[in-house]
Amino acid sequence: MINASGSIRLAMVLATGLALAGCSKAPESETASAPATTETSSASAAASPAAEQIQVGLPTQSENVIEAKQAAKDGQNIVLVGRVKDFVEGASVLTLADESLEDCTRHAMDSCPTPWDYCCVAPDVVSSGTATVKLVNSAGEPMLTGLKGVKGIDHLVQLAAEGKVVRDETGNLIVEASRLYVKQ
16 A cells, blocks of 8 residues: 555656656547546536635736746745646646647647647657646645546646645656636
8 A cells, every 4th residue: 555655756756757758649538638528527526525626717927837947946835827738647636738838739730649748849848848736635635536627627728726836856846736726
């Protein structure tokens, strides 16, 4: 069994791997980019414990990922805005991409089944323009519930994360978010 600390590390490793991944053939369940529309999916997303910490509408003041990645300090409060790149299944962790990065829907790339992975952008550019967002509960612990589908959160949806900056040992930008804002 993995303890909470091990779960956090595992989620961070998975999120970092997702941020660095290139265009690849995704499993059948990942190729659909449309939000969940079945009553069962919508009901389970609405009942998610994470739903209480997610608001519809974006805040007026926020920082983009690239600027925050360069300037944000460990422990700093931040509101970070970008587009959802990837999710960590079973955890309230996602990768947020800077809005200046051109996702593959902006190109005529019919061969890319996963346009949200930014496979049409150089990997070093994607890496410099992404951050990890981890939704935490009031005790500061990560929530062990998925975010995809909750209040319309999906790949490439504009989202803001409000929380504290945490830098890992390699300097990656992680936001331990107490609240998420999703554009509808």
